[in-house]
Amino acid sequence: MSEETARIEPVVIRAESTDPQQERLVNAYEYDVDTWRKVLGHNLLFEWGVYDHPASPRPVSLDEAGARFFDRQLELAERNASNPLDPRRILDLGCGWGYCLRRLAQWFPRCPRLEGVNISRSQLEHCGSLLAEHGLKQRTNLYLCNARDLRLLPDADVGHDLVVMRGVATHFPPELYERSVAALADRVVPGGALVISDTLYDNAADSTAAITEDENDPFELRHRKSPEYFVRVLRENGFAIRDMRVLPSNTDVAHWLLELRSNIETHFPEGVTGALEEIRVAAVHLSVMMLCGQAGAYSILAERAE
Numbered sequence: 001m002s003e004e005t006a007r008i009e010p011v012v013i014r015a016e017s018t019d020p021q022q023e024r025l026v027n028a029y030e031y032d033v034d035t036w037r038k039v040l041g042h043n044l045l046f047e048w049g050v051y052d053h054p055a056s057p058r059p060v061s062l063d064e065a066g067a068r069f070f071d072r073q074l075e076l077a078e079r080n081a082s083n084p085l086d087p088r089r090i091l092d093l094g095c096g097w098g099y100c101l102r103r104l105a106q107w108f109p110r111c112p113r114l115e116g117v118n119i120s121r122s123q124l125e126h127c128g129s130l131l132a133e134h135g136l137k138q139r140t141n142l143y144l145c146n147a148r149d150l151r152l153l154p155d156a157d158v159g160h161d162l163v164v165m166r167g168v169a170t171h172f173p174p175e176l177y178e179r180s181v182a183a184l185a186d187r188v189v190p191g192g193a194l195v196i197s198d199t200l201y202d203n204a205a206d207s208t209a210a211i212t213e214d215e216n217d218p219f220e221l222r223h224r225k226s227p228e229y230f231v232r233v234l235r236e237n238g239f240a241i242r243d244m245r246v247l248p249s250n251t252d253v254a255h256w257l258l259e260l261r262s263n264i265e266t267h268f269p270e271g272v273t274g275a276l277e278e279i280r281v282a283a284v285h286l287s288v289m290m291l292c293g294q295a296g297a298y299s300i301l302a303e304r305a306e
């Protein structure tokens with residue numbers, strides 16, 4: 001194996017404080033890659049899909065729908081940002097198995113520095129192999145780091161111009177969401193952009209409708225946030241909202257969720273437990289909430305004040 005294709009090893013950022021949720025969440029993601037591919041598709045994107053039904057006469061795979069959604073978010077960011085996007089330092093917070101970092105490297109070929117932060121070592125190891133295989137070793141740093149400790153990332157004097165946060169704040173209790181947005185406010189350059197995808201709930205505090213039936217809640221789905229709260233925290237930390245919309249549509253999100261459920265039931269007919277069972281069950285509850293308009297997948301472009 002050449003030096004260039006050897007895996008990118010994650011740098012471990014030592015925690016300032018303990019996170020009571022971390023171990024449970026890390027365990028929730030701890031299935032092997034083949035198992036996850038059976039559920040999520042080859043690219044292992046784990047944040048919705050755009051099906052665009054009239055424009056899609058043939059069946060659209062999870063990979064296509066997921067990639068289409070991320071591309072749509074990047075197009076919206078380019079269209080709505082105050083200044084042309086030409087980032088020099090990009091952060092993908094909660095970077096999953098690495099697809100988005102690879103896509104960001106293609107989308108912004110001039111960006112010399114792409115960084116992924118994740119609490120899951122196994123995901124980061126997959127990321128490290130994927131990105132090295134695509135010749136991105138020189139441009140990428142991976143950090144085994146909790147969002148709680150973003151302030152400990154190296155080179156605080158070199159700000160980030162673009163931060164992607166897809167599906168990660170979903171797992172955060174409000175205290176961690178507020179702490180990570182405050183840390184980003186210090187790390188993002190004036191005019192820098194946040195591209196966010198998150199699930200937000202009407203009447204988040206009052207609603208008793210179940211999403212999960214698992215009292216252990218491996219994915220920490222109980223931390224529901226309303227659109228108003230989510231945006232208020234961004235604004236209070238100096239981020240202006242440049243674009244905010246329901247994307248993918250509620251029906252596309254339900255479509256995506258039920259495909260995951262169908263994949264689980266087809267590939268594991270003997271049944272599943274733990275985090276996969278939570279996905280299988282939550283897929284129904286969340287789809288119903290989406291279709292009744294009680295929840296929505298929001299795509300947000302926020303910009304740090306100049």
Ligand SMILES: C[S@@+](CC[C@H](N)C(=O)[O-])C[C@H]1O[C@@H](n2cnc3c(N)ncnc32)[C@H](O)[C@@H]1O
Pocket residue numbers: 025029044045046047093094095096097100117118119120123145146147148165166167168171
């Ligand atoms: C739903 S997945 C989304 C993955 C990816 N962003 C995507 O678009 O497909 C959420 C990701 O956030 C990571 N994550 C969750 N809590 C985190 C935390 N406190 N700090 C860092 N990463 C976290 C998970 O390990 C996982 O990779």
